[in-house]
Amino acid sequence: MTHLPNSLQGRDITYLLHPVTNARAHERTGPLVITRGEGVHVFDDSGKDYIEGLAGLWSVALGFSEKRLVEAAIRQLHQLPYMHLFASKGHEPSILLAEKLVQMTPKGLDRVHFTNSGSEANDTVIKMVWFYNNAIGRPEKKKFIGRIKGYHGITIAAGSLTGIPANHKGFDLPLDFARHVSTPHYWRFGHEGETEDQYSDRLAAELEEMILTEGPDTVAAFIGEPLMGAGGVIVPPRGYWPKIQAVCRKYDVLIVADEVINGFGRTGKMFACETYGIEPDILVLSKQITSSYQPLAAVVFSDAIYQGIADGSETLGTFGHGYTTSGHPVATAVGLECISIIEERDLVSNAARMGRILREGLARYKDHPMVGEVRGEGLIAAVEFVSDKATKAGFQPVGLAAQAVMAACQHHGLILRVSGEAVCFCPPLIITEDEIRELLHRFDLAMTDAFAQIA
Numbered sequence: 236m237t238h239l240p241n242s243l244q245g246r247d248i249t250y251l252l253h254p255v256t257n258a259r260a261h262e263r264t265g266p267l268v269i270t271r272g273e274g275v276h277v278f279d280d281s282g283k284d285y286i287e288g289l290a291g292l293w294s295v296a297l298g299f300s301e302k303r304l305v306e307a308a309i310r311q312l313h314q315l316p317y318m319h320l321f322a323s324k325g326h327e328p329s330i331l332l333a334e335k336l337v338q339m340t341p342k343g344l345d346r347v348h349f350t351n352s353g354s355e356a357n358d359t360v361i362k363m364v365w366f367y368n369n370a371i372g373r374p375e376k377k378k379f380i381g382r383i384k385g386y387h388g389i390t391i392a393a394g395s396l397t398g399i400p401a402n403h404k405g406f407d408l409p410l411d412f413a414r415h416v417s418t419p420h421y422w423r424f425g426h427e428g429e430t431e432d433q434y435s436d437r438l439a440a441e442l443e444e445m446i447l448t449e450g451p452d453t454v455a456a457f458i459g460e461p462l463m464g465a466g467g468v469i470v471p472p473r474g475y476w477p478k479i480q481a482v483c484r485k486y487d488v489l490i491v492a493d494e495v496i497n498g499f500g501r502t503g504k505m506f507a508c509e510t511y512g513i514e515p516d517i518l519v520l521s522k523q524i525t526s527s528y529q530p531l532a533a534v535v536f537s538d539a540i541y542q543g544i545a546d547g548s549e550t551l552g553t554f555g556h557g558y559t560t561s562g563h564p565v566a567t568a569v570g571l572e573c574i575s576i577i578e579e580r581d582l583v584s585n586a587a588r589m590g591r592i593l594r595e596g597l598a599r600y601k602d603h604p605m606v607g608e609v610r611g612e613g614l615i616a617a618v619e620f621v622s623d624k625a626t627k628a629g630f631q632p633v634g635l636a637a638q639a640v641m642a643a644c645q646h647h648g649l650i651l652r653v654s655g656e657a658v659c660f661c662p663p664l665i666i667t668e669d670e671i672r673e674l675l676h677r678f679d680l681a682m683t684d685a686f687a688q689i690a
């Protein structure tokens with residue numbers, strides 16, 4: 236596709252390097268330029284409307300035109316546009332949001348530290364845990380165990396926790412403190428005749444073996460998304476989390492629940508830890524915390540970790556970690572307003588209800604010859620394609636069908652995201668039944684087109 240050099244597309248191709256994009260392919264196609272949003276819809280520069288079926292990047296809980304969030308940002312910009320939290324400074328929105336997060340998150344989480352992004356939050360978790368273990372006299376306990384296909388961000392340390400090859404290749408990652416155990420995906424990796432519970436037992440045994448091989452005195456933490464998002468919306472098998480948790484407790488390994496996508500209602504409960512019975516030591520939140528109207532993330536953690544860090548900040552020296560914009564007042568003011576709206580409108584129940592309709596609608600593709608699995612929880616779902624239903628083999632090149640479906644969806648006015656052989660759904664929490672039905676209709680048109688083209 237050629238673009239005029241002075242068009243937005245032409246200037247984009249000339250000046251930008253896009254995140255998570257094949258740069259050469261992008262030079263050939265140019266960007267889809269989005270100019271405005273309304274509810275669950277966004278519009279491109281030709282005026283064409285799309286349902287944002289992934290809520291931006293799994294994040295725009297309240298849709299693309301929530302005036303109360305805009306007003307909260309403007310009020311705060313007028314009142315106090317910037318203040319930091321370094322060296323004992325404070326400001327109202329960060330204090331109130333920290334209090335609110337402690338009150339609303341599962342019990343045992345008592346303190347909050349703010350960052351700007353999920354990646355920074357996970358980087359911060361690593362540094363907090365290292366500082367804590369140094370402070371309490373176990374300096375060897377530093378390794379983190381994540382999972383293959385887990386996604387925890389892209390900074391050098393958080394990117395090492397991520398278990399997706401595309402985020403490692405060419406970047407000399409992962410660093411040596413990170414280990415990865417198997418993806419908990421029963422449909423793809425469960426053995427013939429193995430029940431879901433037996434599969435979970437096998438994964439818990441694998442984790443225990445890894446901890447023993449590495450040496451329990453060297454393993455600090457296990458990190459996982461309760462439900463994997465970017466790796467392809469992978470719902471944990473029955474019994475998985477309680478069994479993983481028991482192994483972690485046995486070896487004094489901290490549990491980090493990365494709810495950057497899951498948090499604030501996505502799985503049909505306020506937090507996915509409630510959905511799967513997880514009692515984390517550390518909870519990581521971002522994305523829906525502000526509906527992504529402002530960059531913000533939060534690390535919410537136990538009193539025990541706080542006490543260790545607080546002692547260490549006297550014995551080792553100041554807790555020397557933080558960003559210029561950690562707990563930015565505009566971001567935390569928007570976060571407070573966003574959480575109020577989620578609660579007032581009971582959007583968690585809406586996510587559970589709309590999610591059921593979405594997943595029932597997608598279930599009709601289970602018998603499609605090229606659909607391997609339809610899966611999801613709450614208002615997050617995926618359809619995974621196979622070239623052979625019996626062997627579950629994917630396509631060559633990987634993602635061929637999913638990419639074709641995604642492109643056809645875009646043609647029919649639906650934005651989705653591809654992960655491997657799967658297309659992922661994660662619409663705004665505000666979506667209505669009519670809008671879900673319209674989303675399913677556009678998806679159906681796209682499936683027909685894409686498979687006519689592949690066949």
Ligand code: PLP
Binds near residue numbers: 351355493494495521
């Ligand atoms: N953790 C999870 C579970 C995520 O899904 C993401 C982003 O998608 C991150 C961390 C990283 O967040 P960010 O892109 O804000 O750095």
